[in-house]
Amino acid sequence: MLTEELLDKPKYKEITGVDRRTNLSQEEFLNEYVKNSRPVVLTDAAKDWKAMKKFTPAWFKEHYSHINKNINGVNYNMGDFIDMMLTSTAENPAPYPYNFNVEKVFPELMKDFLPEVIYGKIDRINHKLMPKKLLQGTTVYEIFLGGKGSSFPYLHYDALFMHTQITQVYGSKDFIMYPPEQTPSMYPFEDNPKFSQVNFLDPDLEKFPLFAAAKPIIFTLQEGETLLFPSGWWHTTKITEPCISLGRAQLNGYNWDNFINDRYVNWKKKISIGALPVLAYGKVVGGIMNAQER
Ligand SMILES: [Fe+2]
Structure with a gap:
């Protein structure tokens, strides 16, 4: 079980925030964060991406208004959605998540997210030996658009034990995270152990009493920053301003076996x-x- 493996990693109890690092060498990144299963914010990993400054709500509205996404049975085209996300409020939030598989919906934009962030010694997802069949049905590159007040209120860790990378291409996003040692306080579903039963916006503490004492790490990922964290870290997000994020699933030596088994x-x-x-x-x-990798 992944969580038990992660509990062997040192010193989660001492983690009270997330490090912000600039100009981190590959060796420092591997030794300090990847090997220890610790989250980190890289302030400059995406500084050369063409997506930066180019991808604004207005730009998506201009180029992709013909694209549609259904949320809870309602179809929203990109143009209408952008208007909603720009006027979204905490009381009347835009629907969420408005997300798309980049490789399927916007393959022409893939070049705007280069160079890749490598979360490990090699990028196993784009490795030439990686069987494409293994990634079928999995979204590796995902764009999320959201407005003020939008949130996905259920704590989880990502499907197939993928590690998570999120880059704020436009605007900021708040993250709420809990280390793997707090799994008992998350009350995972028995038949879906990567998903918490607790609605963190309105937790039922009678039903989930341990959640009251669970200690989150809360921080804002700013425009231009990239967050990387390993599978097993519970997380969710809250949006306080119009934002566009790129999510990227990551595979390395630490989650490979769990990924294959799952x-x-x-x-x-x-x-x-x-x-x-x-x-x-x-x-x-x-x-x-x-x-x-040896
Ligand atoms: Fe997630």
Whole structure:
């Protein structure tokens, strides 16, 4: 179980905030954060992305008003949604999440998110041995647009044990995070252990009493900053101004086995034939990548 593995990592109890680092070398990044399963904000990882300064609400409205997304049974085109996100208030928030798989919906924008942030010694998602089949149905690059007052109130960690990378391309976003050691206070669903039953905006403390004593790390990710944190860290977000974020799922040596196993379990439920060879191949590829990283 991932959470137990993470509990062996040192000193979560001492973490009271998230470090903001600039000009961090790859070695420092690996030794101080990746190896210790600690979150970090990189202030300059996306400074050369073309997306910065280019991707504004007005720009999306101008270029993509024909694009639609359904939220809770209502269809919103990009133009109308942008108007809503710009006038969104805490009392009357724009619908959320207004999110898109970049590779599917905006493949032409992929070049605007370069250079990539590598969360580990190598980027396993874009590794040439990575079987495309393993990523089928998974969103790796995801754009989120949101307005003031929008929130996804359920604490969770990301599907398939992916690590999380979020870059604020426009505006800021508030993060609420809890380290893996506080999992008992999150009351995960029995049949969905990556998802908390607690609505953090309005927690039912009679039903979930341990949540009252859980200690979050709360901070604002500013425009231009990139947050990286490992699988197992509970998180959710709250938006206080119009914002555009790029989410990026990350795979490295620390979550590979959990990812492969979870993939297998999910597939086995849907298709029994074909799941096992992919699992076996995933383990072999993971072994080769481990050797390359040594
Ligand atoms: Fe998430």
